[in-house]
Amino acid sequence: MPGRGSCPDCGSAELVEDSHYSQNQLVCSDCGCVVTEGVLTTTFSDEGNLREVTYSRSTGENEQVSRSEQRGLRRVRDLCRVLQLPPTFEDTAIAYYQQAYQHAGIRTARLQKKEVLVGCCVLITCRQRNWPLTMGTICTLLYADLDVFSGTYMQIVKLLGLDVPSLCLVDLVKTYCSSFKLFEASPSVPAKYVEDKEKMLSRTLQLVELADETWLVTGRHPLPVITAATFLAWQSLRPSDRLTCSLARFCKLANVDLPYPASSRLQELLAVLLRMAEQLAWLQVLKLDKRSVVKHIGDLLQHRHMLVRKAFRDGTAEMDPGEELQGQGQGPEEEDVGSSSLELPAVKRPASPALLLPPCMLKPPKRVCSTPPVSTVTGDEDISDSEIEQYLRTPQEVRDFQKAQAARQAAQSVPNPP
């Protein structure tokens, strides 16, 4: 630049300000001599005055990334902030979204799908870091259909070749239980309904573990089971005051949505607990039912491993052919609560252990699937003309059909007769 002095080596006035990486230097353009140079490092006080601009806020991104991708990336950041995820999650989710955008199938997809893709990226990030986020939550936040979400989710997992771990049940219980508004008294929550968080959490965890062991969790949506377990845990911690409260009312008090399957999960869990109670000597005499067993859940959970072992026979185990069991000759499909008195009706014997099977295997089949008769079709049989003719219209039928069609066309062409 002219007017800035001359080079000490060659005396030329052509000095240029040229940075060597991030170091400012004044260089002579004739001989290359470095006249002056700036400081490479900054002091602490200097750095306090610097303002870092993220790439997303600089203009650099606008030039390289398409507008719809930018919008998607913005939505990913917003979603991460709404869910209050740790900052590292945001970067991972952004990376997944950008990776997905490399594929032509995603770039040309509808806006609805791109919106759902935002949720998929956040969900995958959370799953990989064991952050318990359910698909239902994301769908509610994005106002998306679960069907659309599931299709996009399966597609993106396959496309990016990702290994997504399954939802961690323990973490989900902790997060979900903590969201119940029952830990402080309020105008809507009377004092007798308030419960200590730690006690409720530990008891809910034990109940969920029990449900998992007794085949109530496999193949089902995890959340309704946890709702039922939380309700039972809460009831059992103070049964005298809380037995009158129903599941629906409980969820309303706690300000939590009641998932539809939760009531049937509750019944299944109570049935398991009743079976376990039959094995405890001091409870056998009480003849418990679904309401009274709640008072003893604490005891049942304390000895749950032993009780489950005693109360149930393993449903997966192969039957030893020589084993003598009343009325059991086939496989592990029969419920035998009532069949224990087959041989000796006079003598009262304790009910033999029920089979530990998923509820779908214990219910009787809705319709009997008969095996089809052996088909002797070869595929090369003769086809009779009469058989084919039954599928063809007679000329009269054709004429009638054409007349009807014409009449309909005429009626349609005059939509609103005056």
Added chain:
Amino acid sequence: MDRNDSLSPFDRYLASPQGAMSPGIPVFSPMMHYGTGLTPQPVQSTDGLSTLEEEQQQAKVATGQLSTMSQQATQEASDQTPPLFNSHPLMTAPLLGTTPLYPSPMTPITPMTPPMPASEITELVPQLHNIVCMVNLGCKLDLKRIALLARNAEYNPKRFVAVIMRIREPRTTALFFSSGKMVCTGGKSEEQSRLAARKYARIIQKLGFPAKFLDFKIQNMVGSCDVKFPIRLEALLLSHRQFASYEPELFPGLVYRMIKPRIVLLIFVSGKVVLTGAKVRREINEAFNNIYSILKGFRKIS
């Protein structure tokens, strides 16, 4: 049977993934005939072969469970042991009361494990429920004319560009495209599917089109079976991560994508398995044998 802590059941679920990749051994159960209610005849006739044929027919009628595959399998079995017995070694065994090759109890129900090392042999055979096939009729079709002249056809060009036609026997549905290609679905066996496709082609012929029957090909076969014991899907997912996908929030079943043979299986907690993606029946049977050996590994022996 000791379950002291919640982790121990999972330790036993670490079955080897070899079952998925190992070459399938054809379904071969020498006990098939035992299991089909074959009881020793009280009166033995001197002509050994005639009673055997009678028994064969009795067995066929009595159970109705024998698929063509098992018939072939038992024939294979009899072919494999010609020198020791006459042509039906398995048939004579209950009659004579001796089973030189396979010592076993006489009760028909107990399954026997023959000395086969690799994959599990099972008397469970998957049942086919649906077959999708395609055939080229070799001529352009006027869809409007077909919809006009056929009773069992529906054609709504705004909804779908093909004519949908149904016949009652075998109960199937066909889609006719204007290019002359036809897709036939709903058949319960390969032969049924072929017969149905021929009937549809005959209908088109009678409507006045020069229809032929070219390139008949089965595109997909769907079958199902029941292993009759519950399955811990989470544990199966853990041990077979690279093949299995299980999202209980979306679908109650586990989706297992087997590589050899290339079949997709839907496995449910009740033990029911749905197999799809096969082009031939052998693939379904092979896939089921593979998955059965994997699932048996999860089962505890009491």
